[in-house]
Amino acid sequence: MERERWSSRVGFILAAAGSAIGLGNIWKFPYLVGENGGAAFILIYLISVALVGLPVVMAEILMGREAQRNPVGTFRILSRTGSPWVIVGYMGILAGFIILSYYNIIAGWSFGYFIEALRGAFSSISSPDDAARHFQLLSGNPLWTTLFHAIFMTFSMIIVYFGVKKGIEKAAKIMMPILFLLIIILVIRGVTLVGSKEGINYLVKVDFGKINGRTCLLALGQAFFSLSLGMGVLMTYGSYMSKDEDLPSSALNIVLLDTLVAILAGFMIFPALFAMRQEPNQGVALIFYILPVVFNTIPGGYLFRIIFFLLLSLAALTSTISLLEVITSFAVDELKASRKKAVIIIGIIVFLLGIPSGFSFNVLKDFKIFGMSFFNLFDFIAANILLPTGGILIAIFVGWYLGKRKAVEYVSQGAKNFPVILANIWIFLVKYVAPILILIVFLSCIGII
Numbered sequence: 001m002e003r004e005r006w007s008s009r010v011g012f013i014l015a016a017a018g019s020a021i022g023l024g025n026i027w028k029f030p031y032l033v034g035e036n037g038g039a040a041f042i043l044i045y046l047i048s049v050a051l052v053g054l055p056v057v058m059a060e061i062l063m064g065r066e067a068q069r070n071p072v073g074t075f076r077i078l079s080r081t082g083s084p085w086v087i088v089g090y091m092g093i094l095a096g097f098i099i100l101s102y103y104n105i106i107a108g109w110s111f112g113y114f115i116e117a118l119r120g121a122f123s124s125i126s127s128p129d130d131a132a133r134h135f136q137l138l139s140g141n142p143l144w145t146t147l148f149h150a151i152f153m154t155f156s157m158i159i160v161y162f163g164v165k166k167g168i169e170k171a172a173k174i175m176m177p178i179l180f181l182l183i184i185i186l187v188i189r190g191v192t193l194v195g196s197k198e199g200i201n202y203l204v205k206v207d208f209g210k211i212n213g214r215t216c217l218l219a220l221g222q223a224f225f226s227l228s229l230g231m232g233v234l235m236t237y238g239s240y241m242s243k244d245e246d247l248p249s250s251a252l253n254i255v256l257l258d259t260l261v262a263i264l265a266g267f268m269i270f271p272a273l274f275a276m277r278q279e280p281n282q283g284v285a286l287i288f289y290i291l292p293v294v295f296n297t298i299p300g301g302y303l304f305r306i307i308f309f310l311l312l313s314l315a316a317l318t319s320t321i322s323l324l325e326v327i328t329s330f331a332v333d334e335l336k337a338s339r340k341k342a343v344i345i346i347g348i349i350v351f352l353l354g355i356p357s358g359f360s361f362n363v364l365k366d367f368k369i370f371g372m373s374f375f376n377l378f379d380f381i382a383a384n385i386l387l388p389t390g391g392i393l394i395a396i397f398v399g400w401y402l403g404k405r406k407a408v409e410y411v412s413q414g415a416k417n418f419p420v421i422l423a424n425i426w427i428f429l430v431k432y433v434a435p436i437l438i439l440i441v442f443l444s445c446i447g448i449i
Contacts, residue, residue: 003068004164006240011169013250014176016061017257018318019233021179023106024226026315029262030269031286032218034279037210038202038270042263044216048223049259052437055429056229056391058251059398062411064238065247070329071232074239079401088393092232093330095386099231100323101354102378104156107316108148108358112138113288114309122292122305131292145358150351152313156320157347160328161340164240168321175314182311183264189304190271199274203266217449221441225383227258230390230438233322236329244414248422261315268308272298287312324350384445391438399431 006012033041067074072089079085116122116138125131138144159171190196228234234254241247269291273279276294295305324346331342356364360373369377398407407430408423443449 004240005242006169007165008169009245009250011165011173012237012241012245013253013257015168015172015318015322016234016237016250016254018172018176018179019237019322020227020254020258020319021176021261022226022228022315022319023103023110023312024222025258025262026183026265026312027287029222029226030265032222033203033266034270034273034286035281036215036218037207039204039206040208040210041215041219042203042266043206044211044219045223045262046259048220048437049227049255051429052220052434053223053227053229054251054255055426055434056224056395056438057227057234057255058248058411058426059394059407059430059434060229060232060234061238061241061247061251062398062407063394064235065241065243065245066410068239070239070333071235071326072330073333074232074235075397078397085393085397085401088390088397089232091386091390092230092235093327095231095382095390096233096323096326097350097353098378098382098386100320100327100350102357102375102382103316103323104152104320104350104354105145105149105358105375107313107320108145108150108152109139109288110309110312110316111152112144112148114306114313117302117306117309120302122296123302125292125296128289128293131289134292135288139361142359142362145361146355149354149358152317152320153347153351153354155317156324157343159317159321160324161343163339168325171321172318175318179261179311179314179318182307182314183261183268186268186304186308186311187264189298189300190268190275193272193275193298195275195277196271197274199271200267202270202274203263217440217444220437221444224391224438224441225387226262227255228319228322230387230392230394231323231382232326232390235394236326237322239329242414246415246418247411247413248415248418248426384442388438388442388445392435392442395430395434395438399427399435404431 006015063074063078067077069077071092072086075085075089125134159167161167191200272294273290276297278290278294291308292305295301295308298304324343327346328339328342331337331346332339356374357378360375364374367373372380404427407427411426412418412423440449
């Protein structure tokens, strides 16, 4: 069967950017900004994106485009027969299974909160403590959690079921413009509130005194994780590209869109927080504990709360479909399964695998493995071990195994405006800078530094 292709460059960019844009941009990035000095964190984040994010994005897409296969097939084709490099591809598939299983729980919460917002369930919440109790009531209900876990998994399966052009690309062309429209509406609402100026200044005025080792480490980690590196998503999406496409330009657009959403999320949230006299350093509680209170205190809060949780759900969906596609592509390429059959079977497996993570907040909250709940254990294995290891090995594979001549030749194919000096800078970053910086992230994740 002939491999599917993106029908347009715009479709690929939107789909790939959607895979990167997720809860990490709209939930995690703002709370990290709030906890680590505002504009100071953003500055280090942007530098990290340039030094690690963009080079590794290009490397991953390059590999998939050259091999025209899923992560396992890509490493098999680009390395020698019997080479152990194929293990890195299997790590990506394993990471996809694990991440999708627990990420879908949070995605389900987001959609559940969208439904709650429509119902007006937050109108009586007057304090973060009230919001916390409401969240604990919902997440502590195994039926509620499992229901929305199932609903969100079904959304992802339906889109991937219809393939690359009719499913993923078509969905991206609909969802991504809506996502940007919603976030712009919320940014305008935030920056026009009385008292929002302090929040804007917090995001644009760099206090260099707040830059320290921890700030740099967290910004570097966020730059790596927010772009969905190391798990084979961009490799898989790259495999549906034509070799005549301008890879460096496409990669740059993907990174710019992902970064833009993260920055806009800051302008969406912090002006409103400061206007309502809320502290910015709210940590992980920001989305589910603080914002429901903020929306109750601003004009039109009911409508803007609905818009926000719809936005959060769309961002999550663009990520879950990409994770499901990685595993589906593996089943189609390597196991010779039909796409439709693969999506149904994989979707059911991932749903069942996610149930223990969902129950980690209710019926299994006291059950621990190595001192961690199922949810935290899956997150630790995937985010702290598999992804950084995959990112390091991808950079080493392109920079050292393929080597400068092949890597530059592959990345330049189809690129009309990619000067030799930029190609040389890119391969230098992939060979030396990215592996070292990702290694630092890995050592930080496992608690060595």
